[in-house]
Amino acid sequence: MLTTTSAPDHDLVAGLDTPLHVLREDGTRRPDATLDPLLADVDRELLTSLYLDMAVVRAIDEEAVALQRQGELGLWPPLRGQEAAQIGLGRALPETDFLFTSYRENALAWCRGVGPAEMLSVWRGTTLSGWGPFAHHMATPQVIIGAQTHHAVGYAMATQAQGKDDLAVACFGDGALSQGDTNEAMVFAASFQAPVLFFCQNNHYAISEPVDVQATVPIALRPTGFGIPSLRVDGNDVLAVRAASLLAAQHIRAGKGPMFIEAVTYRLGPHTTSDDPTRYREEKELEHWRRRCPLGRLERHLEQLGAPVGELRTEAEQRSQEATTAMQEAVAALPSPAPESMFENVLSTEHPGLLRQREQFRAFTDSLAPEQTEGSSA
């Protein structure tokens, strides 16, 4: 865990020495002056639904990995270990806030009602954009590291200009902190006091590179240099992430400018299904983080509150079963696009050059088709 003794902008960062958390690892609740005011509404029902959400997205994620292993998907970027960070954020925001994410935020997509076919089609290679951004208030996932941070800021500036109070959220990883784009986005956000939330999941790795290749001080200190206040929060504590997200959203909606959250978490699986993490990290480190599993922590908490955890598990299994069955069916039914569809939407209007290429393509593919002569069709 990173530590820092002297922070130049201490007042702008909460949770610098120890990430903010309200659930201890044994599941007991602890007081936290920053987050407690945002936790007044937490009751057993809310806890139960957060638990079910996390359990189901874990199952979805594991099913996607299995589908990739079966050759049904070309690739999948697992989010295992990051359920609390994503559900904590996803459950804190109204659906009208617009999300700009990378490829790993499938739990957020799930919170936004993205269906299994929409979620899997990109990874099966049948489309470049699985869902309609405006239908789910979530941009199509970004592969270019950090690029989406600019888009979130621009969206927020437009929101501001239109006098509306919805937010834009930029989600990215610790690696993205190194890109010029991410740093430029923070300059814009601060200069224009744009209503944007920067949400960085520090999962400790950018493919093989440990976070200290990207930042030698806690990530939450970076935005303070731009004048953006930040919260460093335990990303494996779903209550803490939810409270921090609510706090940041309140701050931003009150017109006080952008905010930054560093959710300190850990990617338990590989970077993607084609990665071999044994090359760059130790089993001991993994063990350490497995013990901090966000699901286990909430389960212990619920147990202490006297919730019927056995029944809850059964319900989680049932919902997971439904979700994964839906995924299997969706994948089996995913249509391959017609080859000629690749010529569509290059420009908003058709133009002769491309129409000509499409005609030539059609003529070529027809020329390959087995000859249909009158004699052979009988």
Place this chain on the structure above:
Amino acid sequence: MSTTMTMAAALNAALRDSLEASEDVVLIGEDIGTLGGVFRITDGLKERFGASRVIDSPLAESGIIGASVGMAYRGMRPVSEIQFDGFVYPGFDQIVAQVARLHYRTSGAVRMPLTIRIPFGGGIGAVEHHSESPEAYFAHTPGLRVVTVADPQDAYSTMRAAIECDDPVMVLEPKRRYWSKGEVDTSVTADLSSARVLREGRDATLVAYGPLVVTALEAAVAAEDDGIDLEVIDLRSLSPLDRDTVAASVRRTGHLVVAHEAPGNVSLSSEVITSVVEDCFAHLEAAPERVTGFDIPYPPGVLEDHYLPGIDRILDAVDRTLGRRNSREAA
């Protein structure tokens, strides 16, 4: 004394031998050290040469290229890796506005012996931004050498020559050929500026580079069945272009087909065909033909076989230039 190895192994050997040959050579890029690169091209090199010569960089392409420029100022010969073709654009400004111009701007005082390695092209069923052919952007930029490799021997020799070259050289590695095997003799040297005639033929000149060289050779074998004798040229250097080798061939065959994966619009095929028209128009017996990616963004994975030029599309173009029956004759 040659050994059979994959193109990936040949590139690894070239990097190893270059690091061995000069203390000035350093490698820098994302995931190239501990992981050995996502394609394992730098596998084992950090263990052997240490973290200060095989540098795992922050996730920042502008930083990777920009820092390499500074290293070159200080007399080093950086070999920077861009992890995938589609990720070169954040470093584009450093490449075209800095790397390519420093020698010229300083009247030759500052050398930029940078090698920029980029796995490029499609055919591996990857997601967005992992299958691009960005060569034309760079070939358009004076001051930069842009070379491609096509087989293990060529990969070894070209990589070593690129690192020894005092100019900035962008080496485009066809990722779908990384695992193809061939003989490699480490004593063979390459000339960065020249194209290679890989197969002599009488009826038409077929020009390709990078991933399509293998496809072009296969097309030439298939054409034999129809009694067509194709000459196959690997352009290898996209900038500067060896137009003499191409023109000499067209003077013999009178017919030209150019094939590449990148969209045809404002592309290398545009340049090769223009150069032939300028250099030996009178020898052309028919209009030159090209087989390229379409003028669309690289499509989703399940459609890439339709997008990428294959043997049949190349032969169809050969038929067109030779005035034989082809898919467009009815149109």
